[in-house]
Amino acid sequence: MVFTGAVKTFGRAGRSVRAVDGVDVRIGRGETVALLGRNGAGKSTAISLLLGLNAPDEGAVRVLGRSPEQAVRAGLVGAMLQEGRPIPRVTVRELVSFVASTYPRPLPVAEALALAGVTEYADRRIDKLSGGQTQRVRFAVALAGNPELIVLDEPTAALDVEGRRAFWESMRAYARRGNTVLFSTHYLEEADENADRIVVIDRGRVVADGSGAAIKDAAGHSQVSFDLAGGSTEGLDRLPGVVAVEVTGDRALLRTDDSDATVVELARLGLVRGLQVSRATLETAFLALTAPGDAVLATTAPATEKETV
Numbered sequence: 553m554v555f556t557g558a559v560k561t562f563g564r565a566g567r568s569v570r571a572v573d574g575v576d577v578r579i580g581r582g583e584t585v586a587l588l589g590r591n592g593a594g595k596s597t598a599i600s601l602l603l604g605l606n607a608p609d610e611g612a613v614r615v616l617g618r619s620p621e622q623a624v625r626a627g628l629v630g631a632m633l634q635e636g637r638p639i640p641r642v643t644v645r646e647l648v649s650f651v652a653s654t655y656p657r658p659l660p661v662a663e664a665l666a667l668a669g670v671t672e673y674a675d676r677r678i679d680k681l682s683g684g685q686t687q688r689v690r691f692a693v694a695l696a697g698n699p700e701l702i703v704l705d706e707p708t709a710a711l712d713v714e715g716r717r718a719f720w721e722s723m724r725a726y727a728r729r730g731n732t733v734l735f736s737t738h739y740l741e742e743a744d745e746n747a748d749r750i751v752v753i754d755r756g757r758v759v760a761d762g763s764g765a766a767i768k769d770a771a772g773h774s775q776v777s778f779d780l781a782g783g784s785t786e787g788l789d790r791l792p793g794v795v796a797v798e799v800t801g802d803r804a805l806l807r808t809d810d811s812d813a814t815v816v817e818l819a820r821l822g823l824v825r826g827l828q829v830s831r832a833t834l835e836t837a838f839l840a841l842t843a844p845g846d847a848v849l850a851t852t853a854p855a856t857e858k859e860t861v
């Protein structure tokens with residue numbers, strides 16, 4: 553799956569929004585990729601381009617070597633979108649069987665039900681299920697055609713903790729079969745826990761692309777603080793890794809992109825009283841990347857060695 557300089561603008565000249573503003577992303581076969589961004593960042597619009605629901609104004613989007621429309625028509629792409637269709641008054645098994653019958657090479661129905669974790673209530677009517685159960689039925693529907701790529705737009709938005717856990721377990725079982733997954737979320741932990749790679753999107757642009765660890769390293773500085781105990785602050789900004797120094801009262805706070813090196817040098821200097829280290833989190837990185845105003849542009853190595861979907 554490849555976005556090449558993709559642009560999608562809504563509205564007329566003068567009052568237009570570039571919802572997707574020059575996106576270049578390549579996803580390899582078998583990868584699980586999270587599209588992470590705040591509300592209105594452009595995630596759903598990017599997904600609509602991928603599914604052929606919208607056409608890019610500029611650039612191109614290709615899926616499995618075809619146009620998105622062709623890939624969807626060939627049953628190669630399954631999707632679970634935000635706006636739920638009305639829930640039919642049929643059983644789970646009836647719905648999944650019907651959807652499977654419309655594809656050229658569907659999954660056996662029992663397999664789709666098992667993968668989505670809905671076997672237990674397969675003979676219940678969908679309109680009698682809980683929100684979490686319904687969401688997993690929607691996942692079973694997306695799997696029914698045996699797609700190679702599945703696209704999930706904020707799949708766990710309305711789920712409680714247990715519902716989320718169960719949902720991600722199902723998603724990972726599907727990914728382990730060698731399939732490709734792209735999901736959007738604004739939950740950082742979900743992206744970090746369930747994706748091999750995170751693409752952070754902000755104001756329609758990709759502002760970071762890499763593993764959770766790489767994004768943390770690139771944009772989220774660790775903090776090292778210690779008591780000055782009356783000592784001087786001279787030279788602290790030149791310690792290894794240090795990118796910023798703040799002093800509050802008698803406490804120094806160093807922002808560093810290599811906390812180990814900073815701590816080793818502080819220890820050598822004997823500056824260890826009340827020493828505390830807080831590691832960069834994906835959250836600090838995400839906030840830095842999507843800060844209002846000029847975003848910190850930090851794109852980490854996106855190159856994938858896997859065959860492109």
Ligand SMILES: Nc1ncnc2c1ncn2[C@@H]1O[C@H](COP(=O)(O)OP(=O)(O)OP(=O)(O)O)[C@@H](O)[C@H]1O
Pocket residue numbers: 562563569570571589590591592593594595596597598738
């Ligand atoms: N059909 C449309 N007409 C006009 N503007 C739109 C349309 N769809 C999206 N937009 C605008 O494009 C921008 C990106 O929206 P999009 O829905 O892609 O973001 P998102 O990251 O999916 O947000 P959320 O997390 O809230 O779902 C927003 O400013 C939105 O208002």
